[in-house]
Amino acid sequence: MQAHNKQAMAGITLAALGVVYGDIGTSPLYTLKECFSPHLGLLPNEANVLGILSLIVWGLILVVSLKYLSFVLRADNRGEGGILTLMALARRAVGSKGWLLAALGLMGGGFFYGEVVITPAVSVLSALEGLEVITPSFKPYVLPIAIAVLVGLFVIQKHGTASVGKLFGPVMMLWFGALAALGVHGIMGNPAVLSALNPAWGMTFMLEHQAVGFLALGSVVLALTGAEALYADMGHFGPKPIRLAWFFYVLPALMLNYFGQGAEILADPAARANPFFHLAPQWALMPMVILSTAATVIASQAVISGVFSLTRQAVQLGYLPRMEITHTSDKEIGQIYIPLVNWGLLFAVIAVVIMFQTSSALAGAYGIAVTGTMVITSILACTVALKQWKWPVWVVAPLLVALLCVDIPLFAANVVKIFAGGWLPLLIGVIAFIMMSTWRQGRKLLMSRLNEMAIPLDGFIENMESYSPDRVQGTAVFLTNSTHGVPHALLHNLKHNKVLHERIVLMTIRSEEVPYIETEKRIEIERLSNSFWRVMAYYGFKETPSVQEVLDLCETQGMQFELMDTSFFLSRETLIQTDRDGLAPWREKLFVWMSRNALRATDFFQIPSNRVVEMGAQVEL
Structure with a gap:
């Protein structure tokens, strides 16, 4: 049993190696x-090389090992x-006082989002620039090959990564x-480069160079x-495999490689143009x-x-409009594909590659x-x-x-990159x-306006049961955000169809x-009167809501639905800008535009389209 557990842990750790450490592993x-x-104009002498190596090594120890792996990983939301x-x-x-934390x-x-646009571009370009070390005649081909690799990467997203994902761990282990x-x-x-483990080299470098050291x-x-x-x-993996992969494999490999690159620069100052590939023997290039x-892919x-x-x-948390989300795996709930995001990212990444041309120019933006x-x-932690x-x-x-004493100087040193391309991820982040x-x-404002127009639910139900209009056979399901007011679709249906x-x-x-959300806590059913029922369904932010799943769960609690005898009524609001507070x-214009382009509730909640009736409503913002 213990051997089986160790084998399972080894497998998860290998998988974590492939997914978690790709970005930092290609640095x-x-x-x-x-x-x-x-x-920067730094001379490749011993003091500068050892000083920079010391800053890198202690950055990895303080930021990754101590801050993230020892502290931040404790802050999990049910494992996420x-x-x-x-x-x-x-x-x-x-x-309720957490609005500032929400803004942060x-x-x-x-x-x-800004980082994601830069990462594929700088990583793939830096890998393919190794071709220039083999022979300068490859230089004209680096850019088109990089674009081809990136286009291929985004095109395969819709097929999911389950099949190629099995290779990620072994490839990164080899890397x-x-x-x-x-x-x-x-x-x-x-071997003298190993003395950079002494933090004094880094501190001495910063004291001697000051402004340049800061940059x-x-x-x-x-x-x-x-x-x-x-x-x-x-x-995806839990904290233990992530920690094991880092301390026993990733961190030692990264430190050895940085030390090796430092030794190569000291041996041949010209190697600083691309020390990683100069470190490799000619046959291994x-x-x-x-x-x-x-590895960069x-x-x-x-x-x-x-x-x-x-x-x-x-x-799911209500910070972006509904959009198409496709599951690419029947087994893994986390493997999803969002077409709008995928193609938007591809366009942005290709634009960035063409704009900056080289990994060095992109590093200024990173x-x-x-x-x-x-x-x-x-x-937040x-x-x-x-x-x-x-x-x-x-x-x-x-x-x-202590954390901010490390983070703020690193952030401040990057702020000066704004005019060298740093404006790009900053602009994307602000947008x-x-x-x-x-x-x-906008959604809060819309709900406020709808509530102003709403009729209290309790009185309405009592009235409908006492003075009922004509009844037709079947079940009507009204999707509504409010639990207190009468759904507008219900009012419009009653007004027009009587x-x-x-x-x-x-x-x-x-x-x-x-x-x-656990399956047993997914739904709550409440009978409001002889003919009115309320169904509350709860989903977590890592889950995709499904009306069909809600109906199936209702049946397990004795509430039967015959789909061909059930109609779904949705309210489709037309938003009108006003001068009201x-x-x-x-921002009103932006909200109206986002609302118009949001995925229809029918598609997002996976409701059978031939059973849906949409009732229009005008709302003045």
């Missing part, structure tokens, strides 16, 4: 190259992680093994990109280009899957979104520790200060934040701030 392709790029999950936890712990969480989510082997090969030429942090942080993925992917391309796949998951969470998310994660875990203030306050916050506020069905079911589908005029 050696470009991190040290950017630290010694011409714009990620910035929106952390926001939901913090808001629940604080209560949305900004973190927006930053993640980290190659990183370690190349690193050892370089270290053997100059260098903007390149050092490239070694930490992907740290947020450790937390976001916790729900082409295999390393192929392996690194495969896997890293890109991980962040694309992450943005699909984040988008579904945002839809980092600001990552470090912004790091700062937000520290604040410490809020959870204080309010939910009930840690004492004298523990949480110094912890927050995503505006859209999510506008949708949330009839009621024999049985009327008021169905409300609620999204909760937890990832999953509410949203700013430009």
Whole structure:
């Protein structure tokens, strides 16, 4: 039994290696190259090389090992992680005063969208630029090959990644093994680079270079990109396999490779143009280009899957309009595909590749979104520790200060990159934040306006039972967000058709701030009168609602539905802008546009389209 458990843990750890560590695992392709790029003007001498290596190594230890793996991974929402999950936890712990935490969480989510546009572009380009090390004649082909690889990556998304996903773990295991082997090969030429484990080298470098040292942090942080993925992917694997993979395989491989690259730069200063590929022997260059391309495709796949998951969470939590979500696996609930996001990302990534041309130019844009998310994660995680875990203030306050003492300098060093391309992920993050916050506020305003127009439900039911209009055979299901007012579709049906069905079911589908709801807690049925019933259905933010599933669960509790004898009534609101207090005029326009382009409730809730009746209603915002 114990042997079986160990075997299962080894399998999960291997899978985690393939999904979780793709982004941070491909950072050696470009991190040290950017630290010694011409714009910083650092000489490749011993003090500078060891200083930069020390900053990278201690960044990995402090940010990834201590902050994320030892602290942040504790903040799980029923096993799930990620910035929106952390926001939901913090808001629940604080209560009604959590609007600032919600804003921070949305900004973190927006930053993640910005990061996802840059990650595939910079990773794939940096891998294929190894061809230039083989021979400069390959240079004209790097860009078109990169675009072809990226297009292929996004095209296969609709088929799911279950089949190729089985290769992710073994390929990344081979990748980290190659990183370690190349690193050892370089270290053997100059073992003195291992002295960079002493943090004094990093501190001395920062004291001596000051302004340039501060700017260098903007390149050092490239070694930490992907740290947020450790937390976001916790729900797929659990914290233990993620920690095991990091401490026993990923961290040693990364450290060895960075040390090896440092030794190569000291041996041949010209190697700083691309130290990763210069570290490989001539015979291994082409295999390393192929392996690194495969690794960067896997890293890109991980962040694309992450943005699909984040988008579904945002839809379910009410921060984005309904959109088409397709499940690509019958077995894995987490494997989803969102066409709108996929093709939007492809367009953005290709535009970024064409705009920036090289991985060095893209590296200038990379980092600001990552470090912004790091700062937000520290604040939210410490809020959870204080309010939910009930840690004492004298523990949480110094912890927050210590975390921010690392995060804020890294973020500040990246802010200066704004004019070198950092504006791009920042712009994407701000646009995503505006859209999510506008949708949330717009839906609140819409519900307020609908409630103003609503007739109290209790009195209406009593009236209908006492003075009933003509009744027709069958069941009418009215989908409604409100549990107090009469659904507008019901009023319009009564007004125009002047009839009621024999049985009327008021169905409300609620999204909760937890990832999953147990099947036995999914529905609540309440009989309101002889012919009126209420069905409440609850879904987590990692689940996709299904009316058919709700009907099936109702049958297990004795409430039968004959589908061919059941009609579903939905209210389709036409929104009209007004001068009334509410949203700013430009946000009203944005909300109306998003509403018009939202997926129809019929499709989102998987209601049989031939059983649906939509009743129009005009609402003045």
